[in-house]
Amino acid sequence: MSGSALAFDFQATTPCAAEVVEAMAPFWSAEWGNPSSRQHRLGLSASAAVKLARRQLAEALEVTPERLVFTSGATEANNLALLGHARALGKAHLISVASEHHAVLDPLKQLQREGFSVTLLPPGPDGLITPEQLEEAITPDTRLVSVMAANNEIGVLQPLEQLGALCQAHGITLHSDGAQAFGTLPLNPDALGVDLLSLSAHKLYGPKGIGALVLREGIAIEPLQWGGGQEAGLRAGTLPTALIVGFAAAARLALEERDERNSRLQRLRDQLWEGLQQRLPGVLLNGALQPRLPHNLNISLPGVNGSRLHRALRPHLACSSGSACSNGAPSHVLQAIGRSRAEAEASLRLSLGRDTTAAEVEQAIAVIHDAVAAAQL
Known part of the structure; x- marks a missing residue:
């Protein structure tokens, strides 16, 4: 990468x-x-x-x-x-x-x-x-x-x-x-x-x-x-x-910055989710939008080949399809909430950081849209 x-x-x-x-x-x-x-x-x-x-x-x-x-x-x-x-x-x-x-x-x-x-x-x-x-x-x-x-x-x-x-x-x-x-x-x-x-x-x-x-x-x-x-x-x-x-x-x-950081990251996360919904009409949200960590978004992309999706994303976007400790196996968390194995494989955990910007969110939306187009079954 x-x-x-x-x-x-x-x-x-x-x-x-x-x-x-x-x-x-x-x-x-x-x-x-x-x-x-x-x-x-x-x-x-x-x-x-x-x-x-x-x-x-x-x-x-x-x-x-x-x-x-x-x-x-x-x-x-x-x-x-x-x-x-x-x-x-x-x-x-x-x-x-x-x-x-x-x-x-x-x-x-x-x-x-x-x-x-x-x-x-x-x-x-x-x-x-x-x-x-x-x-x-x-x-x-x-x-x-x-x-x-x-x-x-x-x-x-x-x-x-x-x-x-x-x-x-x-x-x-x-x-x-x-x-x-x-x-x-x-x-x-x-x-x-x-x-x-x-x-x-x-x-x-x-x-x-x-x-x-x-x-x-x-x-x-x-x-x-x-x-x-x-x-x-x-x-x-x-x-x-x-x-x-x-x-x-x-x-x-973290405590000094917490309230300001949380509200900023939640705005950016919501911008990311709204942008992805506009560009990818079939996108699924994994888990309740509230109550949720302000910097977390987890999505599944039905009908997309998961390994192709991650291969297309790898040079452009650092994200994951599950826990960093799962070694690439389909997420047990997503399967526990009812996602199929294929949906779990075609999922992205997108987590924002304290320095993430609105411009980076827009870039991420574009990169994911392009990767999905490249990975369609």
Whole structure:
């Protein structure tokens, strides 16, 4: 792919913001200490930087700093939450959604192998589940529910607050993968009734390789790795000071810009959707238009050969046909909401970034129109 291709894949990852790179800079070389080495200035300086970053992230989430466990990203946070909590509880019934990210579905498969029973709720054609669906699926053995805040492919926002209230009423733990939502939506786990919340920095213009699990006080978690007692014994390993500082800087920046950025990106997203509907009359929207992330649009193009479409687009437009982790397989999310395999293959996830312009949106509409013409069956 040439460097001149239009970038419309900001849900896969984001570039580090300049402010984030600047915040991290001292900790790659000059301030190179291990935050667990507190016998000298280098270690103390790193420890203080981690402590400050932890506090800043906690403030963004309206929780106490002690409730944050740093991980390598949301995938590890999901594994720690699901495997760690389920194993601590003992064999039970778990509930999730068929359209979750594989970083939730695959740990649940592992728990099934270990003897847990798992129910996956089918989302409606709008991509959403209802509190009534969850209520019906709960059994006396249900101990853990996992529902993502914002879907990574179709961008729809699940009714977390209602689901959280339901789980609390039944004494069930609620986990949510918040990777796509943090920095875009207000995410206060206590207000939402979320007991375990997974986060990632690289979705909000922070560095790759750092994330966090936010835990409710007193929740039982069995560690997945042992070795040095870091992170209150829940996640051993030397803390990456630079990445943690970058994570906090990215969160601060996202919160400062959030309202203005969201309204601007939603206008551009709507411009993209309206333009595509005008140029491609048969285009289908995947998932509800509301409630949805402001920077997400997911479409299917019936009657178009998916592999030809993506081949035609590749030199001109960076986007995806599903999750960045699906390795080109047809999207399980789109199939879960009722799209055929062919429709799932001829789908585009278009995600806008903080620097996307109206001119780029118009260019993307033209590029997609031309690619569809080239890929018609």
